[in-house]
Amino acid sequence: EAGVAQSPRYKIIEKRQSVAFWCNPISGHATLYWYQQILGQGPKLLIQFQNNGVVDDSQLPKDRFSAERLKGVDSTLKIQPAKLEDSAVYLCASSLLDRFYGYTFGSGTRLTVV
């Protein structure tokens, strides 16, 4: 089966600019997650979707981050405006069942804010 697709792979922007990331989950996976992984740390959950509804966005900095999942399939994550501390790898993951038993990650988008 095809994996979780993410684009772009790399992005360099200046602070205060905007950026968007795209994710296409594994077909049939109802649950989609966006994670932020800063170098040297484990992934941090930003937002979880169940179909096209938000289940958990408690750690999403809502003043600058937004996410949507159109028609319960693809998803986009946006940062506006970006800060230097947003430099990280943004990972998308999807799962068929409860995430607490494991899920599939995409390759991620490495964002550098200068």
Add this chain to the structure above:
Amino acid sequence: TQLLEQSPQFLSIQEGENLTVYCNSSSVFSSLQWYRQEPGEGPVLLVTVVTGGEVKKLKRLTFQFGDARKDSSLHITAAQPGDTGLYLCAGTGFFAGNNRKLIWGLGTSLAVNP
């Protein structure tokens, strides 16, 4: 706050050696996942353990969940350069209100030299 501590943080060994990495907490977890992450890629799920004392084997990798479900270990026999990567553990814990959360460790960075 539930924490997962992984040790060692860094490990560099020669091909053919055996090694063990640890994932420890003072809290009880209902399940625990192990992932391997290679540079520039997302984490890949290796195993999920759910029962105290459980041992799972995946070729040269042996995973154990502690009897009290507070700790886990990953043992690699006859390490190969292809085992190089960041090993992450993630545990499911219960918070007040029966709200489950997935807690990530910071990872063990393993380098296997030929």
